[in-house]
Amino acid sequence: MAKSNLYPFKTANPISVSLVIALFILLGALSANVFANPMESSDKRYLDNDDGTITDTKTGLMWMKKDSYLHSGHWLNWHEVHEYVRKLNDERFAQHSDWQLPTTEELKTLYEPEKINSPQLGSEMNIHTDPIFEKNGSGSLWSGDENGRYNAFGVVFNTSSVFNSNKKSRSRKATRAVRIHTNSHN
Numbered sequence: 001m002a003k004s005n006l007y008p009f010k011t012a013n014p015i016s017v018s019l020v021i022a023l024f025i026l027l028g029a030l031s032a033n034v035f036a037n038p039m040e041s042s043d044k045r046y047l048d049n050d051d052g053t054i055t056d057t058k059t060g061l062m063w064m065k066k067d068s069y070l071h072s073g074h075w076l077n078w079h080e081v082h083e084y085v086r087k088l089n090d091e092r093f094a095q096h097s098d099w100q101l102p103t104t105e106e107l108k109t110l111y112e113p114e115k116i117n118s119p120q121l122g123s124e125m126n127i128h129t130d131p132i133f134e135k136n137g138s139g140s141l142w143s144g145d146e147n148g149r150y151n152a153f154g155v156v157f158n159t160s161s162v163f164n165s166n167k168k169s170r171s172r173k174a175t176r177a178v179r180i181h182t183n184s185h186n
Contacts, residue, residue: 041132048132051094055181059109061102062181064093067137069174078152078167081142081175088177099177101144104153104162106178111160120172125158138174 039048047055054063068076068084076084081101088099110129117127120139127139140163142154152167154175165173 039132041130043130046130046132049094053094054132056109059106060181061106061109062096062179063110063133064088064099064177065132066134067141067174067176070134070137075138075170075173076142076175077170077173078142078165080170082144084175085177093177096179098179100179101142101175102178104143104145104155107141107143107155107176108160108162110176111155111157113160117157120158123172127157128160129157133176138172140171140173142173142175 039050040046041048045056045058047057048065049055049062052065054065055061056063064071068074068081072084074080085099085101089097093099110133112130113128115128115130117129117131117133118135118137119125120127120137123139125139127137139157140154141157142152145153146167147153147164150166151164154163154165154173155161156163165171
């Protein structure tokens with residue numbers, strides 16, 4: 001009677017199996033190390049934290065990678081950007097609940113005339129921020145700074161000019177939420 005060979009493949013050597021397993025574990029550990037390090041901007045000023053935030057090592061501020069237009073899909077007036085930031089805090093965006101509207105001065109720190117992030121969506125205007133931030137957003141970002149009862153300030157990222165606009169204006173306006181970067185998860 002002929003012997004039946006249900007397993008035509010040669011049995012693997014236990015040492016070979018152990019070696020393959022060890023190799024997979026080592027490769028996994030190495031790749032995890034690569035992905036744990038944040039991506040840096042070309043000048044090493046900004047770190048992409050891979051959670052929807054960018055840390056500015058020069059100012060110590062943490063910014064949302066996307067502006068509110070890219071994040072929500074809507075242009076927002078000054079009153080609406082306050083509600084937008086409140087929702088970010090309620091949802092603990094990127095595990096933080098201390099997001100705020102930037103000041104005009106904080107926004108101006110993002111302007112870099114030698115860099116071009118992208119054109120503003122639907123415009124020939126170039127946005128002069130680091131390309132590490134999400135592309136094709138708004139070139140005019142609201143600050144939390146008011147100018148009287150009806151107007152508020154923001155920054156135009158084509159020129160770094162401060163704009164003064166009616167708080168009800170949505171015309172291609174958004175904001176970029178900010179927080180003071182710490183290692184805690186407030």
